[in-house]
């Protein structure tokens with residue numbers, strides 16, 4: 720992987736403007752609620768693409784399965800082939816949004832798919848495993864790859880997974896938090912895909928972040944504004960109310 724990444728990329732470019740990593744942040748500002756058993760959500764207002772990246776075995780597939788299906792694939796490691804897409808429906812601010820979560824494998828053989836994978840994603844979840852220092856050290860490579868394939872202002876949430884393996888911890892909470900802060904990431908969570916700890920919380924925060932971004936574009940009215948928005952955010956389904964056409968009134972006497 721190292722060979723594939725140009726070293727001259729400035730990681731700091733990923734820094735988010737006006738967004739800081741706050742302790743005790745109000746993580747559910749817009750009252751997001753994960754819809755666990757959706758009957759029919761063919762109707763949703765906004766669709767966001769989220770990618771999950773990080774080194775092999777850190778738990779990317781397990782996190783995605785725990786979030787969307789409430790299952791844990793214990794000791795059943797099977798490399799994800801290529802990529803898989805999972806849907807998570809969330810009710811937020813009385814609207815339904817769809818998080819389309821793209822899970823990939825970290826194997827070299829599939830790297831040709833990579834630019835397709837990153838394309839028009841709204842947010843990246845970068846995962847390491849708290850019981851494996853090497854996966855933490857790999858983070859810079861993932862950040863560089865994200866920067867190479869995505870827009871410079873990509874939103875990133877950092878996740879230290881396998882929180883249940885506390886006795887084997889090799890990366891402290893403070894190290895993880897500092898790494899997220901230094902790189903300007905939006906947030907940092909430690910999770911366990913095994914016990915489910917913090918998994919929903921993390922996706923609720925992600926929903927709030929993306930929804931807030933959506934609200935920033937709500938004021939779009941003119942065709943020119945809409946065109947600019949589509950070019951920059953092709954993955955967001957923006958619903959524009961059509962203005963009622965003025966019908967010529969038939970004058971009658």
Ligand code: GDP
Pocket residue numbers: 773774775776777778779780781782792793794795796797799880881882883884910911912913914
């Ligand atoms: P990926 O390569 O990043 O997709 O990793 P997987 O999701 O396939 O998980 C790799 C291995 O780690 C599997 O054996 C999982 O059972 C295990 N695993 C994943 N998440 C956790 C976790 O939170 N806690 C523990 N104890 N094991 C986990």
Ligand code: MG
Pocket residue numbers: 779780781797798799822823824
């Ligand atoms: Mg996987």
